[in-house]
Amino acid sequence: MTIDLASRVYSHRWKIDPIVRSLIDTDFYKLLMAQSVFHNKPDVHVEFSLINRSKDVPLAKLIDEGELRAQLDYIRGLKLSRGESTWLRGNMFYGKRSMFHPDFMEWFENLTLPPYNLERVGDQYELTFEGSWPEVMLWEIPALSVIMELRSRAVLHKMKRFELQILYARAMTRLWEKVERLRAIGDVRVADFGTRRRHSFLWQDWCVQAMQEGLGDNFTGTSNCLIAMRREMEAIGTNAHELPMVYSALAQNDEELAYAPYRVLEDWQREHDGNLRVILPDTYGTKGFLERAPDWLTSWTGIRVDSGQPEEAAETAIQWWKDRGEDPRKKLIIFSDGLDVDQIGALYSKFHGRVRVSFGWGTLLTNDFRGLVPDDELSPFSLVCKAISANGQPTVKLSDNPNKAMGPADEITRYKRVFNVGEQKAMDVIV
Amino acid sequence: MTIDLASRVYSHRWKIDPIVRSLIDTDFYKLLMAQSVFHNKPDVHVEFSLINRSKDVPLAKLIDEGELRAQLDYIRGLKLSRGESTWLRGNMFYGKRSMFHPDFMEWFENLTLPPYNLERVGDQYELTFEGSWPEVMLWEIPALSVIMELRSRAVLHKMKRFELQILYARAMTRLWEKVERLRAIGDVRVADFGTRRRHSFLWQDWCVQAMQEGLGDNFTGTSNCLIAMRREMEAIGTNAHELPMVYSALAQNDEELAYAPYRVLEDWQREHDGNLRVILPDTYGTKGFLERAPDWLTSWTGIRVDSGQPEEAAETAIQWWKDRGEDPRKKLIIFSDGLDVDQIGALYSKFHGRVRVSFGWGTLLTNDFRGLVPDDELSPFSLVCKAISANGQPTVKLSDNPNKAMGPADEITRYKRVFNVGEQKAMDVIV
Numbered sequence: 001m002t003i004d005l006a007s008r009v010y011s012h013r014w015k016i017d018p019i020v021r022s023l024i025d026t027d028f029y030k031l032l033m034a035q036s037v038f039h040n041k042p043d044v045h046v047e048f049s050l051i052n053r054s055k056d057v058p059l060a061k062l063i064d065e066g067e068l069r070a071q072l073d074y075i076r077g078l079k080l081s082r083g084e085s086t087w088l089r090g091n092m093f094y095g096k097r098s099m100f101h102p103d104f105m106e107w108f109e110n111l112t113l114p115p116y117n118l119e120r121v122g123d124q125y126e127l128t129f130e131g132s133w134p135e136v137m138l139w140e141i142p143a144l145s146v147i148m149e150l151r152s153r154a155v156l157h158k159m160k161r162f163e164l165q166i167l168y169a170r171a172m173t174r175l176w177e178k179v180e181r182l183r184a185i186g187d188v189r190v191a192d193f194g195t196r197r198r199h200s201f202l203w204q205d206w207c208v209q210a211m212q213e214g215l216g217d218n219f220t221g222t223s224n225c226l227i228a229m230r231r232e233m234e235a236i237g238t239n240a241h242e243l244p245m246v247y248s249a250l251a252q253n254d255e256e257l258a259y260a261p262y263r264v265l266e267d268w269q270r271e272h273d274g275n276l277r278v279i280l281p282d283t284y285g286t287k288g289f290l291e292r293a294p295d296w297l298t299s300w301t302g303i304r305v306d307s308g309q310p311e312e313a314a315e316t317a318i319q320w321w322k323d324r325g326e327d328p329r330k331k332l333i334i335f336s337d338g339l340d341v342d343q344i345g346a347l348y349s350k351f352h353g354r355v356r357v358s359f360g361w362g363t364l365l366t367n368d369f370r371g372l373v374p375d376d377e378l379s380p381f382s383l384v385c386k387a388i389s390a391n392g393q394p395t396v397k398l399s400d401n402p403n404k405a406m407g408p409a410d411e412i413t414r415y416k417r418v419f420n421v422g423e424q425k426a427m428d429v430i431v
Numbered sequence: 432m433t434i435d436l437a438s439r440v441y442s443h444r445w446k447i448d449p450i451v452r453s454l455i456d457t458d459f460y461k462l463l464m465a466q467s468v469f470h471n472k473p474d475v476h477v478e479f480s481l482i483n484r485s486k487d488v489p490l491a492k493l494i495d496e497g498e499l500r501a502q503l504d505y506i507r508g509l510k511l512s513r514g515e516s517t518w519l520r521g522n523m524f525y526g527k528r529s530m531f532h533p534d535f536m537e538w539f540e541n542l543t544l545p546p547y548n549l550e551r552v553g554d555q556y557e558l559t560f561e562g563s564w565p566e567v568m569l570w571e572i573p574a575l576s577v578i579m580e581l582r583s584r585a586v587l588h589k590m591k592r593f594e595l596q597i598l599y600a601r602a603m604t605r606l607w608e609k610v611e612r613l614r615a616i617g618d619v620r621v622a623d624f625g626t627r628r629r630h631s632f633l634w635q636d637w638c639v640q641a642m643q644e645g646l647g648d649n650f651t652g653t654s655n656c657l658i659a660m661r662r663e664m665e666a667i668g669t670n671a672h673e674l675p676m677v678y679s680a681l682a683q684n685d686e687e688l689a690y691a692p693y694r695v696l697e698d699w700q701r702e703h704d705g706n707l708r709v710i711l712p713d714t715y716g717t718k719g720f721l722e723r724a725p726d727w728l729t730s731w732t733g734i735r736v737d738s739g740q741p742e743e744a745a746e747t748a749i750q751w752w753k754d755r756g757e758d759p760r761k762k763l764i765i766f767s768d769g770l771d772v773d774q775i776g777a778l779y780s781k782f783h784g785r786v787r788v789s790f791g792w793g794t795l796l797t798n799d800f801r802g803l804v805p806d807d808e809l810s811p812f813s814l815v816c817k818a819i820s821a822n823g824q825p826t827v828k829l830s831d832n833p834n835k836a837m838g839p840a841d842e843i844t845r846y847k848r849v850f851n852v853g854e855q856k857a858m859d860v861i862v
Binding site: 003004007160161162165166168169170172173176209210213214 | 434435438591592593596597599600601603604607640641644645
């Protein structure tokens with residue numbers, strides 16, 4: 001075999017092998033939300049925090065603090081490149097050019113991410129980010145993917161060369177079998193939502209290519225902007241819980257709080273139309289959210305189902321549209337909560353024809369290494385990075401699954417009262 | 432990714448992608464036998480012929496005649512390289528240096544393979560080689576591996592990039608699982624005998640590395656000289672049916688014929704000792720061969736079981752040693768007929784402790800792509816290349832499985848009479 005001497009020498013000069021090498025190695029919706037926040041709430045001071053919901057994964061034992069700092073420092077050194085900027089400014093997203101406005105782009109071009117606070121507490125890390133909302137929010141995805149991949153590396157480091165080769169052979173075979181099963185189900189439209197809890201960047205990139213080759217046009221794109229740019233795919237995503245969480249934390253009283261989740265969408269509606277008008281209704285309970293929703297929301301294109309019993313949430317949405325005189329067959333439901341092929345197939349069978357159905361497939365697309373190493377050390381786990389306060393006020397999330405709720409207990413009680421959330425069914429959170 | 436421009440340009444200049452790139456990309460026993468023939472029967476004129484026992488594999492439809500000629504012509508252009516010559520002259524084989532004598536090496540260094548005759552007949556190729564025995568015999572392995580790999584390429588050519596990646600991922604996973612199962616069985620000693628019917632050269636090379644990493648010292652080596660040289664492994668092999676077949680064809684009368692298989696071993700014994708003194712008794716029936724064997728053969732180290740019911744043949748061998756006052760526990764039985772892991776495990780369980788056991792694992796090590804593509808188009812099939820005549824006399828092989836018998840009907844009848852072969856049990860020939 002011919003060795004490319006220059007590239008080998010060059011590679012050996014890296015002090016670290018950086019995991020996140022671009023500010024757009026992040027989810028597309030983060031940029032959409034950052035622009036919205038940049039326009040509407042640029043000065044809100046927020047704190048984001050890493051939360052490892054899988055206490056049995058002792059991150060601080062697995063990941064060296066120095067390595068973690070080196071990776072985070074590397075991210076702080078990143079700047080938007082000229083090509084990335086050109087792509088964001090000029091590319092068509094969701095059928096529209098100039099999605100990102102010149103003022104936002106100028107801000108983004110000059111951005112470096114704010115400092116981080118890292119401390120080891122027991123076997124876990126406390127990792128927090130503080131500062132202005134549009135800056136801090138862009139830490140979420142890189143922070144998660146760095147930790148996920150450092151954990152992968154820690155496990156892979158112990159493996160021999162052939163074990164590694166077989167590991168990836170098995171993982172590839174597994175994913176390809178999933179792709180073939182998806183193809184067999186029918187006209188199932190799926191996007192990659194797996195950046196944040198991916199096994200590694202290169203693995204996500206491979207998974208995305210496998211989806212494209214296997215599903216063709218039914219693979220609707222990836223949430224990862226860097227991969228979307230490089231592979232000339234659609235960048236996919238709309239909005240997330242952090243918008244209602246922060247808006248709600250900023251509410252001055254219960255009345256403002258009750259309306260905060262709709263205020264978010266009022267702001268969103270000014271910027272976006274079509275398939276970007278997707279409601280994420282579960283932050284404080286889907287049922288109550290829809291019941292109290294202002295009429296203008298019924299004209300929105302779709303609803304994203306991200307917690308609780310997905311069939312139940314979808315039925316609730318369909319009934320809501322019907323009750324409000326809308327034709328559900330023209331509406332879109334995006335399922336995105338802990339999906340794998342069986343569930344995608346079941347949901348597709350149940351809802352296609354009744355509503356437009358689409359899937360955001362995350363962790364079990366880009367990180368299904370379950371059972372492939374002893375003690376399941378490469379299994380995905382439930383790591384999130386959330387806004388925990390805004391202008392000093394704690395944020396709260398209830399969701400349709402109480403196991404996904406977060407916030408101080410007294411505030412959770414208050415939110416449950418304001419949003420009239422009754423009994424909820426607890427479900428395991430796998431990923 | 433950095434592209435090595437020079438090597439890319441260089442690769443594009445190849446007119447073909449040669450399959451056999453070295454005269455030592457062949458089985459070690461071919462060289463041992465070639466030396467024996469070079470010393471004992473250098474002037475015998477032989478004809479070798481390709482025989483596709485799998486009539487359902489239409490080789491001439493799958494493989495382009497021009498491509499086949501180009502590959503065979505490429506082989507005719509090969510010369511032993513200086514490094515290969517040095518390795519053959521200086522390396523220790525079976526614990527012995529200077530295995531290959533200077534006169535043989537000088538001949539080999541000047542060798543180019545004789546012409547071939549290729550003709551399409553229906554959906555099959557007739558491929559024959561004629562000339563002096565030591566030259567022609569060296570065509571066998573390259574001819575087989577070229578045809579096997581051209582057939583693989585014909586199937587692979589239709590596949591897309593990801594399908595190819597998954598195909599190899601699955602094949603690697605399958606082989607690694609076999610290696611792990613072998614390791615779990617116990618102290619099983621296995622060598623690679625898979626050159627002739629390998630999926631491809633690079634695949635054989637990968638399989639051999641996987642065996643080495645997985646089995647460690649229990650992987651005793653490879654029959655492939657080129658791989659043995661490059662990977663610094665033991666080159667493995669002793670002798671084959673062509674010796675008794677040609678010696679027998681040269682016999683002037685029935686008496687000479689009856690002794691021919693022993694004459695072969697007399698010649699062999701003059702050159703080799705220890706683990707190279709391995710009897711291949713099945714050419715004209717194992718049972719009769721052993722019954723009539725001269726006493727000096729009982730001192731030989733082992734017996735290779737290459738057809739029929741392996742348990743039966745091994746029991747016959749053990750009983751023979753006992754009857755002749757030898758301790759079977761000091762003797763070696765090498766199983767080499769169409770093995771896969773289950774059979775290796777069963778034979779190991781049955782015979783270890785009673786006799787030294789070793790395995791020559793061939794086609795299902797280096798070409799187990801069964802079930803990995805539609806219509807099983809990559810499954811191995813039963814292709815051989817055999818001496819069919821010597822000095823104008825047809826050769827005959829009976830073997831312990833009548834489905835492996837070859838030769839003209841009247842000669843088969845004569846051989847059965849001379850070697851007193853009774854009823855034989857027919858068994859399917861898979862590979």
